[in-house]
Amino acid sequence: MSVTLTLHTQPEVPLEAECLSPDRLATLDQAGIAALPVLHGNRNMTVGDFFSVDGGKDLTVRIIGDLGRVKHVATGMSGGHLIIDGNIGSHLGLGMSGGEITVTGHAGDWVGPEMGGGRIVVRGDAGHMVGSAYRGSKVGMRGGEIIVHGRIGNEAGNGMRRGMIAVAADSGDFTGVNMIAGSIFVLGRLGARSGAGMKRGTIVSLHDAEVLPTYSYAACYHPVFLRHYLLRLRQLGLPVEEAHLGGRYRRWSGDSVELNRGEILLFAG
Amino acid sequence: MGDNIKIIENATCTFCGCVCDDMHLTVDLDEKKITKAKNACVLGRAWFAQHGIPDYPQATIGGKEASVEDAVEEAAQILAEAKFPIIYGLSDTTCEAQRHAVAIADLIHGCIDTTTSVCHGPSGIAFQGVGESTATLGEVKNRADFIMYWGGNPAESHPRHFTRYAVTTKGLYTPNGKKDRTVVLVDVRKTPSAPVADIFLSVKPGRDFELAWALRALVKGRKLDPSIEQVTGVSLATLEDLVDRMKNCRYGVLFFGMGLTMTRGRHFNSGAVLALTTDLNEFTHFVAKPVRGHGNVTGADNVLSWQTGYPFGVNFSRGFPRFNPGEFTTVDTLARGDADAALIIASDPASNFPRKAIEHLGAIPVIALDTKQTQTTNLARVAFITATYGINTAGTVYRMDDVPITLRKAFDSPYPTDEEILTAIRRRVQALCGGPAVPLRKVS
Numbered sequence: 001m002s003v004t005l006t007l008h009t010q011p012e013v014p015l016e017a018e019c020l021s022p023d024r025l026a027t028l029d030q031a032g033i034a035a036l037p038v039l040h041g042n043r044n045m046t047v048g049d050f051f052s053v054d055g056g057k058d059l060t061v062r063i064i065g066d067l068g069r070v071k072h073v074a075t076g077m078s079g080g081h082l083i084i085d086g087n088i089g090s091h092l093g094l095g096m097s098g099g100e101i102t103v104t105g106h107a108g109d110w111v112g113p114e115m116g117g118g119r120i121v122v123r124g125d126a127g128h129m130v131g132s133a134y135r136g137s138k139v140g141m142r143g144g145e146i147i148v149h150g151r152i153g154n155e156a157g158n159g160m161r162r163g164m165i166a167v168a169a170d171s172g173d174f175t176g177v178n179m180i181a182g183s184i185f186v187l188g189r190l191g192a193r194s195g196a197g198m199k200r201g202t203i204v205s206l207h208d209a210e211v212l213p214t215y216s217y218a219a220c221y222h223p224v225f226l227r228h229y230l231l232r233l234r235q236l237g238l239p240v241e242e243a244h245l246g247g248r249y250r251r252w253s254g255d256s257v258e259l260n261r262g263e264i265l266l267f268a269g
Numbered sequence: 270m271g272d273n274i275k276i277i278e279n280a281t282c283t284f285c286g287c288v289c290d291d292m293h294l295t296v297d298l299d300e301k302k303i304t305k306a307k308n309a310c311v312l313g314r315a316w317f318a319q320h321g322i323p324d325y326p327q328a329t330i331g332g333k334e335a336s337v338e339d340a341v342e343e344a345a346q347i348l349a350e351a352k353f354p355i356i357y358g359l360s361d362t363t364c365e366a367q368r369h370a371v372a373i374a375d376l377i378h379g380c381i382d383t384t385t386s387v388c389h390g391p392s393g394i395a396f397q398g399v400g401e402s403t404a405t406l407g408e409v410k411n412r413a414d415f416i417m418y419w420g421g422n423p424a425e426s427h428p429r430h431f432t433r434y435a436v437t438t439k440g441l442y443t444p445n446g447k448k449d450r451t452v453v454l455v456d457v458r459k460t461p462s463a464p465v466a467d468i469f470l471s472v473k474p475g476r477d478f479e480l481a482w483a484l485r486a487l488v489k490g491r492k493l494d495p496s497i498e499q500v501t502g503v504s505l506a507t508l509e510d511l512v513d514r515m516k517n518c519r520y521g522v523l524f525f526g527m528g529l530t531m532t533r534g535r536h537f538n539s540g541a542v543l544a545l546t547t548d549l550n551e552f553t554h555f556v557a558k559p560v561r562g563h564g565n566v567t568g569a570d571n572v573l574s575w576q577t578g579y580p581f582g583v584n585f586s587r588g589f590p591r592f593n594p595g596e597f598t599t600v601d602t603l604a605r606g607d608a609d610a611a612l613i614i615a616s617d618p619a620s621n622f623p624r625k626a627i628e629h630l631g632a633i634p635v636i637a638l639d640t641k642q643t644q645t646t647n648l649a650r651v652a653f654i655t656a657t658y659g660i661n662t663a664g665t666v667y668r669m670d671d672v673p674i675t676l677r678k679a680f681d682s683p684y685p686t687d688e689e690i691l692t693a694i695r696r697r698v699q700a701l702c703g704g705p706a707v708p709l710r711k712v713s
């Protein structure tokens with residue numbers, strides 16, 4: 001029987017609930033889940049103080065309510081399916097390694113920071129630092145997929161090493177900053193200074209964009225691999241049009257202050 | 270002027286981050302006024318002249334006069350009860366007081382943040398991400414032959430920076446002062462600092478990052494397109510000449526200000542000039558320093574760093590320090606409505622924060638310490654008027670180059686010091702929260 005948690009009391013201050021991860025809930029019954037510890041500001045509370053719990057011992061978990069103040073959900077998640085019916089606060093899926101998270105509303109900052117695997121799908125917008133490295137850490141997302149159907153904020157994929165971030169709408173400034181490798185697809189407009197300090201990796205946008213002076217123009221061509229990626233993104237429900245699949249892309253290589261092995265591909269029609 | 274005159278040599282001005290410690294103060298002890306401040310700049314003179322003994326109640330609760338003891342009790346109760354208390358300010362008080370503020374944050378498992386988060390916080394993030402090649406201002410004075418100011422106007426904000434530390438001053442290896450130095454100024458418009466510069470680069474607003482990135486590319490020997498002029502407003506030839514001078518100087522210094530850290534790009538702007546400095550060390554000795562505003566904002570960074578490991582935006586909810594600007598910085602915790610109590614020390618966020626943050630500040634219990642009545646003390650549930658650091662209290666402050674400097678007291682104030690109030694709050698909070706019994710330094 002799947003697990004459903006419904007928010008009955010809105011937290012007054014940020015609530016840190018890293019225990020809300022399907023693989024951890026799967027071993028517990030209703031009472032066990034309700035007794036799990038959460039941190040309400042600086043006070044120790046339990047899941048039951050904020051959520052009514054229905055069901056137990058299942059890898060599919062649905063959480064219903066506006067969880068905009070609830071942070072660190074699904075920290076280190078390794079499997080199962082978590083559906084968040086509403087908004088979610090920051091640090092969703094921190095360091096997750098497997099499974100899938102679906103958010104029907106908007107997500108806060110730090111979606112999937114330093115994640116290693118699995119998939120996060122956000123139907124609304126996501127905040128800053130999607131798939132990023134934490135401050136003081138060099139490596140961000142190491143694998144997995146983050147799909148955002150709305151917009152994302154600044155510094156998505158900061159220090160990203162592997163994996164994919166795909167965004168249906170626009171991205172903020174410094175998308176793919178300090179990227180080590182991996183792929184970022186922005187179907188809308190790319191924010192300013194994207195790819196600054198990038199070593200390797202691919203940033204794609206379906207619109208033209210201003211690139212940094214340390215990038216050099218290479219060619220306008222049709223990259224074969226892109227068609228496969230874009231078809232997959234279309235399958236995942238992102239608005240990829242026919243023209244994008246077979247179109248030509250301007251390739252900029254950089255960042256020359258770093259390795260210069262990265263690329264920004266901008267749709268040219 | 271009365272007869273009861275005291276002269277204080279080598280006093281310290283705490284008005285700006287230069288923290289000049291060569292003040293020669295004439296104090297009228299009867300009038301409780303500083304009548305003359307030799308060596309001070311125009312800002313310093315105004316700072317010393319404005320301080321007398323104000324006529325405010327020492328403490329208020331809900332706007333009504335109260336005893337300091339009652340106010341301390343009320344403050345401690347508020348902080349101990351709060352689930353997400355925040356502490357903010359701290360840049361205009363002594364390190365001794367700042368220390369107690371950190372201890373309180375630790376005891377109440379709250380957030381602690383300083384005005385750094387709204388000035389050079391981005392530099393704090395950049396230091397962590399990029400690293401810092403640094404020097405004291407004494408070294409700059411004696412050795413530097415290439416000085417660059419980026420996004421700052423020291424002639425108006427730090428008037429003695431040129432004469433005492435970096436431009437006209439004569440040092441061991443710069444015996445001819447300005448003649449031995451090349452001075453470069455980068456800004457979006459000609460400020461009163463511009464006349465001092467040998468080279469002035471007028472960068473297009475919001476294009477500092479591109480400019481720094483272009484300089485990095487040139488330092489690394491990469492090719493740049495001449496279209497860089499359309500992007501940054503500075504021609505490729507000028508940039509090439511500048512890079513040539515930077516690489517060939519004996520000792521270069523890059524001072525950067527809020528024009529860089531608070532414009533689009535923020536910590537990446539700071540990070541770009543720090544990385545540029547690192548790159549230049551392949552060729553010569555180069556250092557970078559932020560030009561800090563408030564008298565002891567550098568001390569706040571130092572105290573927080575040595576006690577928590579991080580310079581600002583620190584949270585203790587879990588009992589150990591966590592650092593995350595944007596999450597634990599005060600503007601954000603207020604604007605998002607996270608904080609449920611605030612302790613504000615020597616700062617006036619109610620007058621200079623974004624509207625949403627001020628609204629939330631008005632909706633939660635606030636405890637404020639300041640030397641005068643401000644918008645923050647006016648909206649505070651508990652307010653303390655305290656003695657002014659460097660004028661009525663001794664103590665330690667850090668100059669912008671992280672050098673600690675001792676303050677000398679000019680005259681006594683009937684008001685308690687920040688340190689005394691914070692010590693009292695700390696003791697009471699400790700009793701209420703049951704924190705570890707840390708031996709407290711006796712305050713005179």
Ligand code: SF4
Nearest residue numbers: 282285288289310313
């Ligand atoms: S430069 Fe700053 S510290 Fe020095 S006297 Fe002027 S205001 Fe005071």
